[in-house]
Amino acid sequence: MSLKETLEAKIEGWRPRTSRLVKEYGDVKISDVSIGQAIGGARGVKMLVTDISYLDPNEGIRFRGYTIPETLAMLPKVPGREMPYVEGHIWLLLTGEVPTEAQTLELVEDLKRRRGLPDYVKAALRALPSDTHPMAMFSAGIVAMERESEFVKAYNEGLGKMDYWRPTLEDALNLWAKLPELAAFIYRLKYKNDEQIPADPSLDFGGNFAHMMGIPEPYDDVARLYFILHSDHESGNVSAHTGHLVASALSDVYYAASAMIDGLAGPLHGLANQEVLRWIQGVMEKMGGAEPTEEKMKEFVWETLNSGQVIPGFGHAVLRKTDPRYMEQRNFCLKHLPDDPIFKYVDMLYKVVPPILEEQGKAKNPWPNVDAQSGVIQWHYGLREYDFYTVLFGVGRALGVMSNIVWDRALGYPIERPKSVTTAMLEEAAGIA
Numbered sequence: 001m002s003l004k005e006t007l008e009a010k011i012e013g014w015r016p017r018t019s020r021l022v023k024e025y026g027d028v029k030i031s032d033v034s035i036g037q038a039i040g041g042a043r044g045v046k047m048l049v050t051d052i053s054y055l056d057p058n059e060g061i062r063f064r065g066y067t068i069p070e071t072l073a074m075l076p077k078v079p080g081r082e083m084p085y086v087e088g089h090i091w092l093l094l095t096g097e098v099p100t101e102a103q104t105l106e107l108v109e110d111l112k113r114r115r116g117l118p119d120y121v122k123a124a125l126r127a128l129p130s131d132t133h134p135m136a137m138f139s140a141g142i143v144a145m146e147r148e149s150e151f152v153k154a155y156n157e158g159l160g161k162m163d164y165w166r167p168t169l170e171d172a173l174n175l176w177a178k179l180p181e182l183a184a185f186i187y188r189l190k191y192k193n194d195e196q197i198p199a200d201p202s203l204d205f206g207g208n209f210a211h212m213m214g215i216p217e218p219y220d221d222v223a224r225l226y227f228i229l230h231s232d233h234e235s236g237n238v239s240a241h242t243g244h245l246v247a248s249a250l251s252d253v254y255y256a257a258s259a260m261i262d263g264l265a266g267p268l269h270g271l272a273n274q275e276v277l278r279w280i281q282g283v284m285e286k287m288g289g290a291e292p293t294e295e296k297m298k299e300f301v302w303e304t305l306n307s308g309q310v311i312p313g314f315g316h317a318v319l320r321k322t323d324p325r326y327m328e329q330r331n332f333c334l335k336h337l338p339d340d341p342i343f344k345y346v347d348m349l350y351k352v353v354p355p356i357l358e359e360q361g362k363a364k365n366p367w368p369n370v371d372a373q374s375g376v377i378q379w380h381y382g383l384r385e386y387d388f389y390t391v392l393f394g395v396g397r398a399l400g401v402m403s404n405i406v407w408d409r410a411l412g413y414p415i416e417r418p419k420s421v422t423t424a425m426l427e428e429a430a431g432i433a
């Protein structure tokens with residue numbers, strides 16, 4: 001079966017489950033909200049539904065029920081390479097099924113046909129001031145393509161609500177196909193004198209991205225691993241939630257993806273991966289490039305904390321153990337770049353930071369998250385412009401966010417509209433005179 005047929009069958013089977021829950025069990029409580037949660041960023045409030053991934057605080061993420069090692073082992077691999085096709089992962093996220101080799105290759109070819117960055121996007125990006133952050137360029141490049149939306153055309157022609165997911169899937173496939181090219185275009189425009197490398201039609205999603213970046217093997221596998229690891233982290237994180245929220249107004253995926261990129265660009269979220277490298281450079285400079293001693297490293301960590309800053313790459317709003325995305329990248333480093341000096345710094349931080357955060361007693365999770373380890377791999381393979389790193393996160397995160405939006409449309413989720421209260425109402429609820 002094709003992707004669309006598989007998805008159609010899944011959606012038809014799923015709809016009765018959602019409608020039954022709403023019609024017969026709509027009043028069953030799954031969460032109560034405290035004052036602390038209302039002021040504290042809705043932490044732990046269960047108010048979003050997704051079947052695409054689930055984040056267990058101790059175990060970490062599962063994509064469609066599969067752990068990261070299971071996902072990487074099950075998906076069809078690119079011949080001669082270590083990592084699976086990103087396209088196979090898209091299939092898994094969308095349908096919940098592990099695709100066959102033939103199904104994966106069909107999607108590889110489908111996405112190839114949808115490639116090609118419009119000239120007006122290139123012109124718009126070239127017109128931006130040269131100090132524009134790559135995340136602002138990425139967001140602008142995506143929203144500039146909004147005029148291509150198939151959903152908007154179909155909606156204006158009066159398409160029925162139950163079919164909204166079909167043009168939304170078309171939009172998602174079109175945008176997914178263009179994101180690696182958009183990212184590589186921004187990289188080469190900003191850092192390589194706009195010397196662009198044309199796409200290679202023989203290559204898959206990750207392979208073509210590495211080729212257009214101008215970075216040789218095994219960077220293609222780094223790209224595949226990176227996009228898969230960052231694809232989804234259930235729905236409450238800032239980027240995923242933003243994408244869902246914006247799309248709930250029936251804004252198309254171009255608006256939703258651009259907005260989710262804006263959320264990802266914050267230093268407490270995706271931008272932490274550039275912050276880690278910037279921070280480590282500071283440590284290295286202080287140590288005159290010498291290998292860090294544990295004592296010196298501890299001093300630097302305390303200095304950062306005492307100046308009121310967070311240690312980038314550590315802590316998490318949901319996770320309470322080391323992030324398995326961190327571990328997967330650490331395993332990659334141990335295999336491919338065990339002697340890299342920055343990896344040695346990062347690995348020493350893994351030893352030094354958690355006990356210090358525990359001693360400080362503020363962070364609920366002292367362990368490293370995905371961002372602590374991702375920059376070092378990019379640096380090692382020659383991508384030294386660390387303010388570009390979050391764009392890579394964004395290409396990956398778009399896979400999960402847009403898969404969710406397709407399902408939001410398929411299940412007819414309504415516009416999101418939680419209720420706010422005033423401070424006086426909270427004081428009244430608390431019994432404060």
Ligand code: CMX
Nearest residue numbers: 268269270272310311312313314315316317362363364365
């Ligand atoms: N370094 C220092 N202090 C930290 C910390 C860290 N890495 N992580 C948490 N804390 C502090 C918080 O700032 C907070 O302090 P205040 O009470 O003074 O405000 C306190 O510990 C409690 O925070 P928490 O409940 O443990 O964490 P939150 O859920 O509020 O925030 C996160 C989660 C990720 C924003 C936070 O851990 C952080 O700022 N980490 C560093 C930035 C980072 O790596 N972000 C990337 C996360 C992954 C991603 O989304 O990409």
